[in-house]
Amino acid sequence: MKIESLESVPAGYINTPLEPMPRLAAALGLADGLYIKRDDMTGLALGGNKARKLNYIVNYALENGYTALMTFGGVQTNHGRLTVAAAIRYGLKPILVLKGRKPDYLSGNLLLDRLMGADIYFVDTSSADALPAAEQAAAKQRYVDECAARIIAEYEARGDKVLSVPVGGQTVIGSAGYIQAVPEIMAQMKAQNIRAKHLVVGYGSTGTFAGLWAGAKYYHAPFEVIGIPIEPDCRPVEETVDFINELSEYFEMGFTCRKEDLHLEFGFDSAGGAVGQAPVGYGGVGYNEPDTVTESYIELLARTEAIFVDPCYTGKVLHGYVDLLKRGVIRAEDGAIFMHTGGAPGLWTKEHLDHMQEGYWSDEKKDHVHIFSL
Numbered sequence: 123m124k125i126e127s128l129e130s131v132p133a134g135y136i137n138t139p140l141e142p143m144p145r146l147a148a149a150l151g152l153a154d155g156l157y158i159k160r161d162d163m164t165g166l167a168l169g170g171n172k173a174r175k176l177n178y179i180v181n182y183a184l185e186n187g188y189t190a191l192m193t194f195g196g197v198q199t200n201h202g203r204l205t206v207a208a209a210i211r212y213g214l215k216p217i218l219v220l221k222g223r224k225p226d227y228l229s230g231n232l233l234l235d236r237l238m239g240a241d242i243y244f245v246d247t248s249s250a251d252a253l254p255a256a257e258q259a260a261a262k263q264r265y266v267d268e269c270a271a272r273i274i275a276e277y278e279a280r281g282d283k284v285l286s287v288p289v290g291g292q293t294v295i296g297s298a299g300y301i302q303a304v305p306e307i308m309a310q311m312k313a314q315n316i317r318a319k320h321l322v323v324g325y326g327s328t329g330t331f332a333g334l335w336a337g338a339k340y341y342h343a344p345f346e347v348i349g350i351p352i353e354p355d356c357r358p359v360e361e362t363v364d365f366i367n368e369l370s371e372y373f374e375m376g377f378t379c380r381k382e383d384l385h386l387e388f389g390f391d392s393a394g395g396a397v398g399q400a401p402v403g404y405g406g407v408g409y410n411e412p413d414t415v416t417e418s419y420i421e422l423l424a425r426t427e428a429i430f431v432d433p434c435y436t437g438k439v440l441h442g443y444v445d446l447l448k449r450g451v452i453r454a455e456d457g458a459i460f461m462h463t464g465g466a467p468g469l470w471t472k473e474h475l476d477h478m479q480e481g482y483w484s485d486e487k488k489d490h491v492h493i494f495s496l
């Protein structure tokens with residue numbers, strides 16, 4: 123099937139703004155040429171990149187008679203929040219299967235999930251941590267699959283048809299949203315007379331990176347898509363190569379992707395040493411684990427452009443973007459787009475709030491917080 127003939131629903135907005143970041147460029151001592159693509163403004167339940175994927179996934183669900191959308195993720199998954207929202211807006215039942223313990227304190231995305239009335243299932247796999255390292259991942263996945271099968275059976279017994287959407291909406295249909303984001307960006311560049319040789323984006327479940335890469339290849343974009351892994355243990359490049367080739371085949375795009383065609387930047391070298399200016403790689407210390415380096419980049423964009431990136435994904439991607447500019451791997455003169463994929467509700471997650479108390483609320487002089495009292 124040709125990508126151009128695949129249909130979608132407008133669950134989230136497209137044509138998000140493409141804007142310059144002059145004050146970030148000035149703060150870094152760089153020429154103009156830094157741009158941001160505001161996919162945090164896709165609108166669906168506070169926005170984010172999963173909306174573009176869901177525009178296609180929901181269309182598929184409706185065309186195929188599904189009555190419920192089920193998806194998976196960490197306890198604070200942004201993708202889960204957007205899937206719940208898309209389900210509600212199209213009359214489907216929202217089901218979340220979250221890997222982890224039920225937190226004692228409701229915060230961040232989870233609060234929004236509850237407000238939207240999602241059915242939430244926590245799957246605690248921590249007992250598998252006692253297994254030998256090599257067996258843990260498979261044992262956990264098996265248990266999640268088992269639980270998912272039980273949940274689906276319950277809904278089906280009540281007459282529902284459940285579409286199971288993988289973590290991150292990482293499907294061929296979902297990635298169509300990012301393939302099709304490329305001509306949108308190219309049209310905006312033309313209309314605004316913007317040149318850009320680089321587009322920097324997060325690399326998580328990888329569907330966003332893969333879609334953009336495939337779209338850039340298919341539509342002959344002037345920019346190279348550079349992926350920044352959002353955790354130290356990222357998904358292997360080989361799997362992404364296979365997925366991109368699957369996209370090419372499914373949508374008859376006529377290209378083949380090889381491993382050496384992909385450009386990921388980790389911020390550490392093959393020996394694990396940091397190559398950037400910070401002691402941690404771009405992916406920080408772990409998936410959704412607070413760290414002060416990532417927080418410093420959240421602060422940087424907030425104080426220069428009044429735009430919020432998040433502690434789980436986009437703060438890390440911004441770290442990579444800025445560091446690549448500082449290291450001269452990419453150049454402001456050539457034009458560099460930062461893809462903002464959303465995630466700001468994660469700022470109000472209990473663990474991140476706790477971590478930021480010290481940096482932003484412990485030293486009143488440093489923080490420019492002053493108190494008068496009579």
Ligand SMILES: *Cc1c(COP(=O)(O)O)cnc(C)c1O
Pocket residue numbers: 170171172200201290324325326327328329330331432435436463464465466
């Ligand atoms: C999911 C997500 C990403 C990563 O996108 P993938 O398609 O999973 O690689 C980046 N940023 C935010 C805010 C996300 O929620």
